[in-house]
Amino acid sequence: MATIYDIAEKLGVSPSTVSRALSGRGYCKEETRKRIIQAAEELDYAPDQSAKMLKTRVSNKVLFTVPDMCNPFYFDMIQGINDVLDPYGYLLILMDTKNRLEEEKRAIQLLREKYADGMIMVSFDFCEENIGLLNRLHAPVVLTNQYVSPAGKDRFHYVWVDTQLGIKDVVRHFTSQGIRRIGYVGGRLQEQTGRERYEGYREGLQEAGLPLCADWIRESDYTEQGGYLAGLSLLNGSHPPPEAVACANDLMAYGFLRACEEKRIRVPEDLLLAGMDNLSLSARTSPKLTSVSLRAEEIGRTAAQMLVHRMNGDNRPIENEHLRPKLVVRESSVKPAGFGKRET
Amino acid sequence: MATIYDIAEKLGVSPSTVSRALSGRGYCKEETRKRIIQAAEELDYAPDQSAKMLKTRVSNKVLFTVPDMCNPFYFDMIQGINDVLDPYGYLLILMDTKNRLEEEKRAIQLLREKYADGMIMVSFDFCEENIGLLNRLHAPVVLTNQYVSPAGKDRFHYVWVDTQLGIKDVVRHFTSQGIRRIGYVGGRLQEQTGRERYEGYREGLQEAGLPLCADWIRESDYTEQGGYLAGLSLLNGSHPPPEAVACANDLMAYGFLRACEEKRIRVPEDLLLAGMDNLSLSARTSPKLTSVSLRAEEIGRTAAQMLVHRMNGDNRPIENEHLRPKLVVRESSVKPAGFGKRET
DNA sequence: ATGAAAGCGCTAACAA
DNA sequence: TTGTTAGCGCTTTCAT
Numbered sequence: 001m002a003t004i005y006d007i008a009e010k011l012g013v014s015p016s017t018v019s020r021a022l023s024g025r026g027y028c029k030e031e032t033r034k035r036i037i038q039a040a041e042e043l044d045y046a047p048d049q050s051a052k053m054l055k056t057r058v059s060n061k062v063l064f065t066v067p068d069m070c071n072p073f074y075f076d077m078i079q080g081i082n083d084v085l086d087p088y089g090y091l092l093i094l095m096d097t098k099n100r101l102e103e104e105k106r107a108i109q110l111l112r113e114k115y116a117d118g119m120i121m122v123s124f125d126f127c128e129e130n131i132g133l134l135n136r137l138h139a140p141v142v143l144t145n146q147y148v149s150p151a152g153k154d155r156f157h158y159v160w161v162d163t164q165l166g167i168k169d170v171v172r173h174f175t176s177q178g179i180r181r182i183g184y185v186g187g188r189l190q191e192q193t194g195r196e197r198y199e200g201y202r203e204g205l206q207e208a209g210l211p212l213c214a215d216w217i218r219e220s221d222y223t224e225q226g227g228y229l230a231g232l233s234l235l236n237g238s239h240p241p242p243e244a245v246a247c248a249n250d251l252m253a254y255g256f257l258r259a260c261e262e263k264r265i266r267v268p269e270d271l272l273l274a275g276m277d278n279l280s281l282s283a284r285t286s287p288k289l290t291s292v293s294l295r296a297e298e299i300g301r302t303a304a305q306m307l308v309h310r311m312n313g314d315n316r317p318i319e320n321e322h323l324r325p326k327l328v329v330r331e332s333s334v335k336p337a338g339f340g341k342r343e344t
Numbered sequence: 345m346a347t348i349y350d351i352a353e354k355l356g357v358s359p360s361t362v363s364r365a366l367s368g369r370g371y372c373k374e375e376t377r378k379r380i381i382q383a384a385e386e387l388d389y390a391p392d393q394s395a396k397m398l399k400t401r402v403s404n405k406v407l408f409t410v411p412d413m414c415n416p417f418y419f420d421m422i423q424g425i426n427d428v429l430d431p432y433g434y435l436l437i438l439m440d441t442k443n444r445l446e447e448e449k450r451a452i453q454l455l456r457e458k459y460a461d462g463m464i465m466v467s468f469d470f471c472e473e474n475i476g477l478l479n480r481l482h483a484p485v486v487l488t489n490q491y492v493s494p495a496g497k498d499r500f501h502y503v504w505v506d507t508q509l510g511i512k513d514v515v516r517h518f519t520s521q522g523i524r525r526i527g528y529v530g531g532r533l534q535e536q537t538g539r540e541r542y543e544g545y546r547e548g549l550q551e552a553g554l555p556l557c558a559d560w561i562r563e564s565d566y567t568e569q570g571g572y573l574a575g576l577s578l579l580n581g582s583h584p585p586p587e588a589v590a591c592a593n594d595l596m597a598y599g600f601l602r603a604c605e606e607k608r609i610r611v612p613e614d615l616l617l618a619g620m621d622n623l624s625l626s627a628r629t630s631p632k633l634t635s636v637s638l639r640a641e642e643i644g645r646t647a648a649q650m651l652v653h654r655m656n657g658d659n660r661p662i663e664n665e666h667l668r669p670k671l672v673v674r675e676s677s678v679k680p681a682g683f684g685k686r687e688t
Numbered sequence: 689a690t691g692a693a694a695g696c697g698c699t700a701a702c703a704a
Numbered sequence: 705t706t707g708t709t710a711g712c713g714c715t716t717t718c719a720t
Contacts, residue, residue, distance in 0.1 A: 001482070003713055014691045019715060026716085027689050044480070046456035050403070051713035053394035054696045061437070069426060075419050082413060082440055091459065093405070094438045096426055112390035115435065136388070138345070254628065284598065286630030347697055358707045363699060370700080371705050395697035398712045 002043035010039050022047070053114075061091045062307065063116040065107045067124050068222060069096035071251055073277045073296050074122065077144075080300025081120060088308055090117075099124055099221075108133045111141075118311045120144070120303045124222070125191035140310030142303045145192060146320070157310070159302045159321035163193070163276065164200035166292035166325035167246055170274045171204025173290070173327060174244040177335045179272065180208075183216035183242035185230045185252050194219070197248045197276070216242045220252055227255025235263050243340065244272035244333070250279045250291055257285070257332075267332050270340070274333045276325075283330070290333035293326045346387035354383050366391070397458075405435045406651065407460040409451045411468050412566060413440035415595055417621045417640050418466065421488075424644025425464060432652055434461075443468055443565075452477045455485075462655045464488070464647045468566070469535035475500075484654030486647045489536060490664070501654070503646045503665040507537070507620065508544035510636035510669035511590055514618045515548025517634070517671060518588040521679045523616065524552075527560035527586035529574045529596050538563070541592045541620070560586045564596055571599025579607050587684065588616035588677070594623045594635055601629070601676075611676050614684070618677045620669075627674070634677035637670045 004018040011018075013032065020026035021036040028036075039045075053059050062085055066074040082092060093116055097103035104123060108130070111119050118140040123130065126147045134141055135155045143158040167184075174182050184201045187194030205212060215238040220226035227247060235241060247253035253275030260267050267273050267287055275282065278293035302321050309318055348362040355362075357376065364370035365380040372380075383389075397403050406429055410418040426436060437460055441447035448467060452474070455463050462484040467474065470491045478485055479499045487502040511528075518526050528545045531538030549556060559582040564570035571591060579585060591597035597619030604611050611617050611631055619626065622637035646665050653662055 005713080015714085016692080016716075017690055019713095020690085023715080029689060032689080046453070046458075048398070048713050049457045049459050050394050050397035050401075051696090052715080054392070054398050054698090054713080055715045057394075057696080059394070069419075069423060072416060072419065075413075075416065078438070079413060086440075091454075092438050094422070094436050096430075109390070110435075113393045114390075115393050281625050281628065284625065284629045286628065286632075288630075349697080359697090360699075360708080361706055363697095364706085367699085373705060376705080392697050395712090396699080398697080398714085399699045401712080 001048075002040075002045040003048070004045075006043055007036060007039045007045060010043065011035055057114075059114060059117050060089055061093055061116040062304075062311075063093045063095060063107060063110060063119040064121075065095045065097050065104065065119065066122045067097055067099040069094075069098075070223065071249075071277075072279050072281065073249070073251075073294075076280070076296035077122070077300035077303075080297035080302075081304040082300075084301050084304035084308065090308075097123070101125075101127075101130060104130050105133060108137065111137055111139045114139075118142075118307045120300075120307060124187060124193040127192065140307055142307045142310075144299055144303060147192075157306050157318060157320055159299055159306065159323065161294045161299065161323045161325050163248075163292075163294070163325065164196045164203070166276055166294070166327070167197045167200030167248065168204040168207075169325065169327045170246045170276070170290075170292060170333075171201060172207070173274070173329065173333060174246070174272060175204070175208040175210070177272075179244045179335070180210055181213075181216065181240065181242045181244070182210065183218075183234055183238070183245040184248075185218045185220055185227060185234065185245060185256060186248040187222055188219050194248070201246060215239075216245075220248075222249050222251060224251045224255040224258075227252025228258050229255070231256035231259025232262070235259060235265065242271070244274075247273070247275045250275035250277040250282050250289060253289055253291070253332075254281075254285065257289070268334060268339070269336055272333045272335060272339075278328050282328075287332045288330035290330045291328055293328050295323050295326075298323060345392075346384075346389040347392070348389075350387055351380060351383045351389060354387070355379055401458075403458060403461050404433055405437055405460040406648075406655075407437045407439060407451060407454060407463040409439045409441050409448065409463065409465045409467075411441055411443040411466060413438075413442075415566065415593075415621075416623050416625065417593070417595075417638075420624070420640035421466070421644035421647075424641035424646075425648040426644075428645050428648035428652060434652075441467070445469075445471075445474060448474050449477060452481065455481055455483045458483075462486075462651045464644075464651060468531060468537040471536065484651055486651045486654075488643055488647060491536075501650050501662060501664055503643055503650065503667065505638045505643065505667045505669050507592075507636075507638070507669065508540045508547070510620055510638070510671070511541045511544030511592065512548040512551075513669065513671045514590045514620070514634075514636060514677075515545060515552070517618070517673065517677060518590070518616060519548070519552040519554070521616075523588045523679070524554055525557075525560065525584065525586045525588070526554065527562075527578055527582070527589040528592075529562045529564055529571060529578065529589060529600060530592040531566055532563050538592070545590060559583075560589075564592075566593050566595060568595045568599040568602075571596025572602050573599070575600035575603025576606070579603060579609065586615070588618075591617065591619045594619035594621040594626050594633060597633055597635070597676075598625075598629065601633070612678055612683070613680055616677045616679060622672050626672075631676045632674035634674045635672055637672050639667050639670075642667060
C-alpha cells in the first residue's frame, strides 16, 4: 500500500508537502496540489488511520456498551446516537457486556487504550467498582442511569429517566382501576436498576395503602425467557393470584404473556399486565401491551450530544439530563367488563 | 499517559524489555516481569492502540454495514456476528449506509484506510460500482447476497439465502389454497434485491399459470412506512383487489397490515398476507404474520466465520455459503372458513 | 511555498 | 536474558 513517501518520491517533492496537499492544512501551490492528488490516485493511496491516530491522538470512534444485545430497546437508542454522531464523522463501536462486570471493565480498558474517544455506557448496575474505574478515565463518558458518588466530583455525565416513577405510575394506573392485588416482576435487587424499579413498585403500593406480598414478586433478568419463567413461577405459586402484574421491562412482559397463554390465563380478561420500555413491538402484540415509554431514541440522542460536547473539548460544565417517563396505556392493562370472572 | 518508556526509565531497563514483559512475547526473567507489571500499575499504564496498530498492522475490528439501521433483521444478524467475533477479540463497528451508494463507498474507503481488518456488508444493491471497489480491496469482505462478476475471480465471499425461492414459496402457499389474485409489494427493480424477489413472485405466478397484473404490484423501500403507503395505494387502486399479498419483507408487511386496519380490511378474513425475514415480532403481531425465515442469526454467524477464516490469513479457497429459506406459516396467510365474504 | 527532521508509542530483528 | 536500533506512516514545527 502506497504511503505519502511513495507519492513524494514519484513527484520529487517532500512528504510534508504531500501531507499538506492532501490534508488541506498548510500552504501548497494549487498546481503542486493537483499533481499530488493525481499521483495519489494513480498509486491508489489511502491514508493510514493508525498512523494518523498515533500522531493526532484522536480515533473518531465512540464506544457504545449495552448489557444485552438481544433487547431491541438498545437499537432504538442506537438510532438516536447514530443520528447525532454521524454528522460529526464518528464511528460507532458496539459492545455487548452481557450484564457482566468483567465485560464492563474490559470496555473501560478499551477506552484507556484509546480505542475510542468517548463512551456511552448502559448498565443495570453502576456500582462502586465500575464507577471508580470510570472516574479514573480521561476520556468523556455518558451513562444512561443516574449515579452520584458520595464523594461528589464525578467525571462522567449521565442522562436518565426516572424509572422508579415510571413503575409507580403503572401501579397507580392499576390501583386507580380498583385493583388491589398487584404483582411485580423485576430485576435483581443487588443491581441498581433492579432496586430503582422495585422501589417504584413499593412506593406505589404504599401510596395506595397496600401491603407488599412476597408471593406476588419475582426477581428476573430482563429477558423474554426470564419473564416467562418468572411468569410461570408467579402464576403457579400465588394463592390467590394477583389481578395485575407490573413487569420491569417489555421483554419480560412478553415472556409473562407467553406464560399466561400457556396457563390459559387471558390478558386482560383475567389478569392485567404492563411493561416498561415501550418497544415498538408493544403496539402490535396481542393484546397490545401497556408500557412506560423511556424514549430510547431521545436518550441516545441526548447522550450522544453530551458526549460530542465533551469530546470537542468544550469544558464548560454541562448539566446531567433528565427525561420524563410516560405511561402508554393499551389493551393489556385496562380492566374489561366482567374482569376476573374466569371463563370455564 | 504513561508509556513503556516511562516504565523503562523508572526501572532502569530498556523499553523493549518492558514491551516483552507486558506482551508476553519474547524472553523476560520472571522477576523483571513482576517489577515491570507492578510499575505499569503504579503508573496507570495502558498500551496505546494506535501505536500497536501502526506497528502490527492489525486493528482487531470488523466493519458491519447495513442499509437500514431501523430494520430489526440486522440486529438478529449482529447477534450471530458477535457470537463468532467476540471470542477472537474482534470489535464490531456498526455503520448505517442508509441504502446509499455514497455511504457504501465511504465504508469501503474506511477499509482502505485500515479502520478495520475486514467487513461484512449488507446491501440491497450490489452493482458494478460497489463490487468493483470491493474487488480492489485487500481486506477480506463477506457479502450477504450472491454476486458473481462476469469476469469471474471475485476477491470477496458471500453467504446468501435464495430469497427468490422464498417469495416463490409464498406464492405457492397462496395458490395451493386456491388463491388466484395475488399482489406483491417489493423493493425497487433497479436494485439487485428488488429484482431477485420480484423474480420469485413472477415465477410463482407463472408456475400457476397466472398473469402478472400491474394493479397488484407496488415498488417500495423495505420500511414500515413504505409498506403502509404501498398498502394504501394497492388497496385503493386495484379493482378487483387481490385476495392475497406477498411482501418482500416483514417491515413492509407490518405497514401493509396498518393500511389494512385503516381501510377496515381484515387479515386473514378478507385478505391473506405474508412477509419475509421472519422477525421475532412476526410471531406476536395480531394476526401472527406468515413469513419466510432467512435465518438472520445464522447468516451473521456464517458470514463472521468466513471472515475470521480469511482475516487469519487462511488462504485456502473457501466456498460461498448457501442457506435455504423456510416458510413459516401463521394466521395471516391461512384462508379461514368464509374467506372473502366481506362483513358489513 | 517547500523541505528537513523530529516524534507519536509500540514492536521486533539483531547484537550483546 | 536484555539492550540497541530502526522503523510503522503520518503531522507539524522550524528553517529555507
